[in-house]
Amino acid sequence: xxxxxxxxxxxxxxxxxxxxxxxxxxxxxxxxxxxxxxxxxxxxxxxxxxxxxxxxxxxxxxxxxxxxxxxxxxxxxxxxxxxxxxxxxxxxxxxxxxxxxxxxxxxxxxxxxxxxxxxxxxxxxxxxxxxxxxxxxxx
Numbered sequence: 001x002x003x004x005x006x007x008x009x010x011x012x013x014x015x016x017x018x019x020x021x022x023x024x025x026x027x028x029x030x031x032x033x034x035x036x037x038x039x040x041x042x043x044x045x046x047x048x049x050x051x052x053x054x055x056x057x058x059x060x061x062x063x064x065x066x067x068x069x070x071x072x073x074x075x076x077x078x079x080x081x082x083x084x085x086x087x088x089x090x091x092x093x094x095x096x097x098x099x100x101x102x103x104x105x106x107x108x109x110x111x112x113x114x115x116x117x118x119x120x121x122x123x124x125x126x127x128x129x130x131x132x133x134x135x136x137x138x139x
Contacts, residue, residue: 023050025092059100062107078104
């Protein structure tokens with residue numbers, strides 16, 4: 001039995017591998033324009049990450065859309081086509097015992113990176129960093 005010594009366990013190698021296969025398959029389906037939806041047909045949707053549940057029956061796909069800040073309509077459109085997409089994934093994921101249910105979520109990691117970057121560039125943080133440098137020079 002493994003002990004995690006108080007650390008949260010991350011995804012298994014199998015979850016990561018299957019997630020990447022699902023991400024690749026979804027990307028191909030979207031690039032080929034197989035979904036007949038006016039909103040999605042005129043958009044460049046990028047699947048940035050797919051996280052698999054431990055039992056591999058649920059795939060959460062994080063998406064972003066080129067040039068769009070409001071992603072909710074795109075996420076809703078993708079979630080409306082999950083049954084179609086699940087069927088289209090089957091040939092790419094033949095080796096799996098169960099075909100995962102796919103749900104789409106907005107990828108806000110880029111927004112978080114921008115917020116952290118802005119915070120690090122703020123005058124308050126710069127002042128603290130400058131003060132820290134001055135204290136080190138005095139030693």
